[in-house]
Each structure stands twice: as structure tokens, then as C-alpha cells.
Amino acid sequence: MKGLVKLGFRNLLRYKRRTLITAFAVAMGLMMFIILDSLLMGVSHESTINIMRYESGSGKIVTPAYWEDFKSTPLDETLDPAVGEKLTAAGIAWTRRIDFTGDMIFRGDPWEESGSLPVAVTALDPASDDRVFDLKQVVTEGHFLSPGEEGVVIGQWLAEDTGAKIGYPLSLRVKTRFGSEEVMELEVAGIMDCPDPYVNTGVVFVDISVADDYLEMDGLYTQAAVKLSTSPQPPQKALDNLNGALKGTGAEFHKWEDWSEDFVAIAEGKKTSAFSILSLVVLIAAIGISNTVLMSLFERTRELGMMRAMGMTDGDLRRTFLIEAAGIGLIGSIIGMLWGGAANLYLVTAGINYGSLLKDMKIGYRVSGIMHGIWLIRDYFIALAGGVGICAGISWFVTKKLTKMEITDCLRFV
Amino acid sequence: MIAIEKVTKTYVSGDVEVKALRGVDLTIQDGEFISIAGPSGSGKTTLLNLIGCIDTLDSGKILIDGNPVYDLDKDAKALFRRETLGFIFQSYNLIPVLTAFENVAFALNLLDMDDKEIRERTMAILAEVGLQGMEDRRPNKLSGGQQQRVAIARALVKNPKIILADEPTANLDSHTGEDILKLMREMNEKHGTTFIFSTHDRMVMDYAKRLVSLHDGLIQNDETRS
Numbered sequence: 006m007k008g009l010v011k012l013g014f015r016n017l018l019r020y021k022r023r024t025l026i027t028a029f030a031v032a033m034g035l036m037m038f039i040i041l042d043s044l045l046m047g048v049s050h051e052s053t054i055n056i057m058r059y060e061s062g063s064g065k066i067v068t069p070a071y072w073e074d075f076k077s078t079p080l081d082e083t084l085d086p087a088v089g090e091k092l093t094a095a096g097i098a099w100t101r102r103i104d105f106t107g108d109m110i111f112r113g114d115p116w117e118e119s120g121s122l123p124v125a126v127t128a129l130d131p132a133s134d135d136r137v138f139d140l141k142q143v144v145t146e147g148h149f150l151s152p153g154e155e156g157v158v159i160g161q162w163l164a165e166d167t168g169a170k171i172g173y174p175l176s177l178r179v180k181t182r183f184g185s186e187e188v189m190e191l192e193v194a195g196i197m198d199c200p201d202p203y204v205n206t207g208v209v210f211v212d213i214s215v216a217d218d219y220l221e222m223d224g225l226y227t228q229a230a231v232k233l234s235t236s237p238q239p240p241q242k243a244l245d246n247l248n249g250a251l252k253g254t255g256a257e258f259h260k261w262e263d264w265s266e267d268f269v270a271i272a273e274g275k276k277t278s279a280f281s282i283l284s285l286v287v288l289i290a291a292i293g294i295s296n297t298v299l300m301s302l303f304e305r306t307r308e309l310g311m312m313r314a315m316g317m318t319d320g321d322l323r324r325t326f327l328i329e330a331a332g333i334g335l336i337g338s339i340i341g342m343l344w345g346g347a348a349n350l351y352l353v354t355a356g357i358n359y360g361s362l363l364k365d366m367k368i369g370y371r372v373s374g375i376m377h378g379i380w381l382i383r384d385y386f387i388a389l390a391g392g393v394g395i396c397a398g399i400s401w402f403v404t405k406k407l408t409k410m411e412i413t414d415c416l417r418f419v
Numbered sequence: 420m421i422a423i424e425k426v427t428k429t430y431v432s433g434d435v436e437v438k439a440l441r442g443v444d445l446t447i448q449d450g451e452f453i454s455i456a457g458p459s460g461s462g463k464t465t466l467l468n469l470i471g472c473i474d475t476l477d478s479g480k481i482l483i484d485g486n487p488v489y490d491l492d493k494d495a496k497a498l499f500r501r502e503t504l505g506f507i508f509q510s511y512n513l514i515p516v517l518t519a520f521e522n523v524a525f526a527l528n529l530l531d532m533d534d535k536e537i538r539e540r541t542m543a544i545l546a547e548v549g550l551q552g553m554e555d556r557r558p559n560k561l562s563g564g565q566q567q568r569v570a571i572a573r574a575l576v577k578n579p580k581i582i583l584a585d586e587p588t589a590n591l592d593s594h595t596g597e598d599i600l601k602l603m604r605e606m607n608e609k610h611g612t613t614f615i616f617s618t619h620d621r622m623v624m625d626y627a628k629r630l631v632s633l634h635d636g637l638i639q640n641d642e643t644r645s
Contacts, residue, residue: 007528007537008521015516311512314473315573316501316529318494412473416508 006321013328016301023297024333030293031337031396032344034286035388039345041282043352043378050379053237053261055201061261062137063233065102066092068256071227075264078104080182083225088254092229095250098136101226103128103216107179107189109167109209117168124163124209126177128216128226137232140197140210147171147195150212156194160205162373164196171196177209181221189219202373229256237261283391290337290395294330298403301326309407310415319408326404327397334396338389345388352378421447421470421581421613426479428465428636439465441636442479447615449580452607454627455617461633463617464585470615471504471583472496483581501529505574507584507616511566513558513573519545519565520554523572530577544572548602564595568602575606584616588623600626 017024057063067075071082080103092099107126112119131150135141140158141149150158157177159169169175170193177189191211199205217224233239233247247258302309309322356375407415423445430437439462447453455463468474469481472488473496481489488499500506505526513522520541527537545554548568558566567587574582584603588596604626607614616623624630632640 007531008525011521012514012517012525019516307510307512308514311506311508312514312525313497314471314500314506315526316497316499316504318497321529413468416473416512 006317006324009321009325010328013325014332016305016325016329017332020301023300024336027293027297027333028337028340031286031290031334031392032339032341034289035338035341035392036344036348038279038282038286039341039381039384039388040348040352040378042279042384043345043349043381044357044376045278046381047352047377047379051200051377055199056261056265057232057235057237058139059143059199059201059204061264062100062230063239064231064258064260065264066099066229066231066251066256066258067227072257072259078106078227080105080180080220080222080227083222083227084229084256085254086225088229088251088256091250091254092231092247095246097247097250098232099229100133100137101130101213102228102230103213103220103222103226104228105179105216105220107177107209110176110178110188111167111169111173113174115170115173120167121178122167124177124207126179126209126211126216128211128213128220130213137230140199140204143197143199144195145198147193149195150210152212153214154194154212155189155191155215156212157191158195158197158210159193160208161196161198162202162205163207163209164193166206169193169196177211179219181219183221187219189215191215200373205373231258283387286391287395290334290392291399294333294396294399295403297333298326298330298400299406301329302404302407306407306410306415306418310412310418313412313415322407323401323404326400326407330400331393331397334393335389337396338392341392342385342388346385349378349380352376353380420449420484421445421615422480422482422485423447423466423470424480424482426466426469426481427477428462428469428474429477438636440469440476443633443636443638445631445638445641447613449613450607450611452604452614452626452628453616454624454630455615455633456619456624456627456630457617457633457639458619460635462636463619463633465636466633467583467585467615467617470581471506472500502577503580505577505579505582505612507567507570507574507582507587509586509589511558511563511570511590513566513569515558518555518557519550519561519569519572522558522569523576526573526577540576541572544576545569547606548572548575562595563591564598567591567595567599571599571602571606575610575612578610579612581613581615584614586617586619588618588620593622596620597622 066088068082071079105126107124108121109124110121131152150156173193175191179187179189181187233243251258356377358375423443426440426443428440430439455466457463469476476489480487491499523545524537524541548571550568588599600623603614618624629643631638
């Protein structure tokens with residue numbers, strides 16, 4: 006039927022205040038969706054980058070036996086030295102590492118308080134670490150480790166918690182490759198402000214040659230961290246090159262995701278969160294639109310009876326309401342996109358400071374300090390299509406009620 | 420021609436059964452200007468609704484040009500009303516968000532005519548009912564009489580075979596009501612459209628060329644006038 010769109014839009018303007026209130030409700034829901042998704046995706050993206058820069062690189066090469074038990078960081082599952090040679094020959098950026106655990110003991114002068122706490126220790130090669138990691142760049146006090154230096158680099162939050170300062174002596178009680186206990190006597194060489202809260206809170210970095218002596222590693226190491234690309238998904242060509250280099254060594258490559266199960270789990274949970282937010286938007290839109298359409302139905306029952314008497318089919322009539330509802334959805338979507346865009350601009354540029362909260366809560370995300378949003382163009386398309394689609398769809402169901410009413414009852418309706 | 424044969428209709432309101440029509444027989448020829456008169460509750464609106472295919476009968480038949488319209492399904496009835504019938508309501512029932520022009524054109528939009536023809540026919544009928552220059556006014560900017568003229572134009576614009584008017588002057592003062600009746604009669608004579616209108620107003624009955632009186636759901640009197 007002709008003129009349906011015009012009629013629908015004129016009706017939209019009939020109750021301007023109601024139209025705006027409903028549109029605002031839809032806009033509010035869509036804005037929430039846009040900013041929360043932006044924040045979750047932004048945090049997720051930043052976490053990925055931080056894991057790659059400060060924890061795992063593009064991934065690490067270990068022996069299959071090491072991987073089976075990687076959470077207990079076994080020192081006896083060392084890599085064949087040929088692995089390193091082949092990686093170098095293939096032109097792959099890599100560095101050797103040894104992860105282990107220990108107790109950090111701090112007591113006596115000059116410490117203000119004495120105590121000990123369990124820490125994760127990473128022995129790194131200062132000469133090649135910056136080929137894969139960016140730790141050197143985040144040292145804010147003191148200096149990064151030098152080869153053979155009997156020092157440690159710790160995160161700012163760990164330093165704050167223990168009261169550590171540059172030059173303070175500390176001990177690391179560790180177990181050697183053969184299971185005997187050893188105490189490493191070291192001093193604080195550097196403090197770094199690492200954007201990765203896991204590193205900033207609980208990891209102690211030592212020089213690999215120093216660790217080698219204490220742990221009785223005999224020049225062997227357990228991990229070879231590699232950097233294939235700055236992107237979380239390295240190009241297939243780089244992966245093929247790596248796999249070619251590892252052929253016959255018995256070692257295997259595990260991507261950064263494999264080393265950060267907690268983050269992967271929460272990133273998966275994010276999808277559920279985004280779905281929950283969308284469900285909330287649907288609910289808000291459903292209540293708002295149902296209410297608006299029902300009120301319109303009641304107020305215009307006689308008018309609708311007249312239209313049906315004149316020969317308008319139920320389908321045409323429902324399409325009129327569908328256009329009205331879609332119009333409200335369109336207004337709501339546009340407002341929601343504008344509000345969402347403005348709020349997101351703040352999130353992208355300034356962000357939200359959750360630093361103190363994240364310091365005490367290990368929730369899987371690797372973001373310290375400020376959480377930033379990112380621009381997700383697809384969310385704006387979802388908001389537009391979703392807002393219009395949801396409103397139109399709901400009105401289609403609500404107006405079914407009208408078609409069940411007799412025309413004569415409509416005409417008599419007061 | 421409209422042939423109404425032994426039509427009955429009963430409404431149930433709560434526990435009460437109201438026999439609105441108790442077996443009405445009536446034949447209406449093309450081009451008649453006929454009034455269905457009677458007091459409140461006599462069944463005149465019910466009869467009009469049944470002829471207009473907006474209500475369903477309990478028994479009997481209504482044939483329009485030999486077609487058993489009572490037997491059509493919902494969408495076919497809508498299509499039939501769209502093409503064959505025009506309606507004029509007591510309270511005008513114009514669409515408040517549309518102008519006079521758009522209200523009239525609405526009937527043609529239903530028929531999916533092209534825009535040029537819609538414009539020509541709408542402007543012509545509005546001029547015929549005396550609303551030239553008021554095409555762009557919305558209903559709230561028109562008097563009751565003017566609104567009813569728009570409703571008449573809307574019913575006539577598609578050249579329907581039959582126009583059904585339920586108490587078309589009930590909401591108008593006597594002077595305006597008379598003007599409206601004169602207009603309806605003029606249109607009946609000019610276009611040959613069958614006008615069937617219900618009323619309980621004596622002045623309105625006087626304008627009818629044929630007066631059918633209903634009482635308690637039965638035809639009490641059927642009188643043709645000169």
C-alpha cells in the first residue's frame with residue numbers, strides 16, 4: 006500500500022515526548038553496549054599486547070615434557086642447545102629464559118620491614134632479551150640487568166609492597182635443577198613500571214648466567230621465547246619458518262595464548278558479557294517499544310478500525326506500526342551512537358583508572374592503571390541495525406493483538 | 420443491487436443475549452438514497468455493518484451484485500471494502516496527522532493508484548464538496564461540518580458502488596447537518612452512488628428517497644418517496 010511510510014513517520018511525530026522517551030531508553034541501552042564492548046575489547050587488546058611484550062613474546066619453545074608440567078616450571082626439562090642455533094640460523098628473533106619459583110626474603114638494614122613472599126622468578130639473557138621483550142624500556146629506577154650482574158629487576162608494585170629501593174639487598178630461596186635448596190644473594194638493580202600487572206606485582210627478573218650458577222643448569226635453559234610478529238596472530242609464513250627450524254629438535258612451540266590460560270578464559274567470558282549487555286538492550290527496547298506501541302494501539306483504536314473498514318489489511322496496518330517502531334529505533338540508534346561515540350572518545354583518549362583495584366585483584370586482564378576503550382566500527386553498525394530491528398520486530402508481535410479485535414469493536418472503542 | 424435475505428444477528432454481552440436483527444429481508448437497487456431509521460438498539464448500525472462486511476451475520480445471506488460477500492475470508496473482505504464500499508462515520512474518523520488532502524488520498528493509496536491520478540481525483544472531489552483551498556489543513560483546523568465533508572470526499576473519491584453512512588449528521592448542528600445531507604444527495608444524483616445511511620433524526624429521514632424503519636431487529640416500514 007502507498008503512503009505507509011509517510012503515515013508511519015507522521016504518527017511518530019504525533020506523540021513527540023513519548024517517542025523521545027522511548028528513543029532515549031533505546032539509546033541508553035545501545036550506548037551501554039557500545040562503551041562496555043569498547044572497554045572490554047580495549048582491555049583485551051591491551052592485555053594481549055602486554056602479554057606479548059612482557060610475558061611470552063609471540064610464544065615460547067619448550068620440550069613436550071616441560072609443557073606437560075609447565076605450571077610447576079620444571080628445571081630438569083631443558084632444551085637441546087641445537088634449538089637456539091637453528092632459530093638463529095632461520096633468522097628468528099629469540100632469547101633464552103628459565104622460569105622458576107622461589108621465596109623472596111628481605112630483612113635487616115636497610116629494609117624497614119622484614120619478611121618473605123613467594124615470587125615467580127625469570128632468568129633472562131640481558132644481551133638478547135630486548136629482541137623479544139620490552140622490559141628494558143619500562144625500567145624507571147636504577148638500570149636493567151647487565152650480563153653477569155648479581156641483581157634483580159622488580160616491578161613497581163612489588164617494590165611498593167616490600168618497601169624495596171635501588172641497592173637494597175635481598176635473598177631468593179630457590180631449588181636447584183637437582184632439587185637441593187640454594188639461596189641467591191642479590192640486590193635490587195632496577196625497578197620497572199610495567200603495564201602488565203602480573204609482572205609488576207609478582208615477578209623477579211635475574212640474569213641467566215647468575216641463575217645458571219645457583220640452579221646448576223650447566224649452561225642449559227628451559228625456554229626459548231620468540232618474536233614472530235608484533236601482531237597477536239603471526240603470519241603463516243613466520244610460523245612455517247619456525248616449524249621448519251624446530252623440525253627434528255624434539256622441541257615444540259606454544260603460542261602466547263597457551264601460556265595465559267587465565268586471560269584466555271576471561272577473554273572468552275567477555276563474549277558472554279557482551280551478549281548479556283545486548284540482551285539487556287533487547288529487554289530495554291522490548292519494554293519501551295511494547296509500551297509505546299500498546300499505548301498507540303489503545304489511543305488510535307477507532308482510527309485503526311476506520312482504516313480496516315476502508316479496506317486496509319491487517320498486514321498493512323501492522324506494517325504502519327512497524328515503520329513507526331523502526332523510526333523510534335532509528336532515532337534511538339542514532340542518539341545511542343552519538344552518546345556512545347562521545348563516551349567512547351573519552352574512554353579511548355582518557356580511559357578509566359582502575360589501577361588500585363587491579364593491583365589487588367588478579368582477574369586475568371594484563372592492564373595496570375588505566376583501562377582504555379577502542380573504536381569498534383562494527384558496534385555502531387550493530388547498534389543501528391539492532392536498534393531498528395529489535396524495535397520493528399517487537400512491534401510486529403505487539404500489533405498482533407490489534408488484528409484479533411473485531412472492526413466493529415474498534416469503531417465502538419472509547 | 421444489494422439483496423439481504425433473512426439475516427439474523429445476536430450479540431452476547433456478558434450473560435445477556437441481544438437479538439440485533441431477527442430475520443431482515445431487504446433489497447436495495449443501485450443508486451438509491453436510502454435511510455435506515457429507528458430508535459437506539461433497533462439494529463440499524465448492525466445492518467449497516469453487515470452490508471459493509473465489517474461484521475459477521477449469524478444466518479441468512481447478503482448478496483451484493485449476486486456475490487455472497489458474507490462468505491469471503493478476512494483479506495478478501497478487506498479488498499472488497501477497499502474497492503466497492505465507502506464509509507462515513509458519525510465522528511468523522513479522520514486521521515489527525517494527515518491533511519484534508521492526505522485523508523482523502525488515503526482511500527486511493529489503498530488502491531495503489533499512481534500519484535498523478537491520486538492528486539487529480541483528490542483535488543477534484545475536495546472542490547466538489549466545497550473544500551477548495553483547505554487541502555493542506557489538518558482535521559483540528561477544520562470545523563465539524565468541514566471534517567464531515569472531508570469524510571464524504573474520502574468515501575466518494577474512489578467512486579465506490581455503495582456508501583454506508585452511520586448517523587452522519589449526529590455530531591453536527593442542524594444547519595450543518597442539512598448542508599451535509601444536501602451534499603450527499605447531490606453526490607448521489609451526480610455519481611449514481613448508492614447511499615445507505617442510518618439515522619434517528621426526523622430531518623435526516625426527510626431527505627431520504629426511501630425510508631426503511633427498523634424496530635427491535637425487524638423491518639417495520641419500507642417507504643419510497645418522491
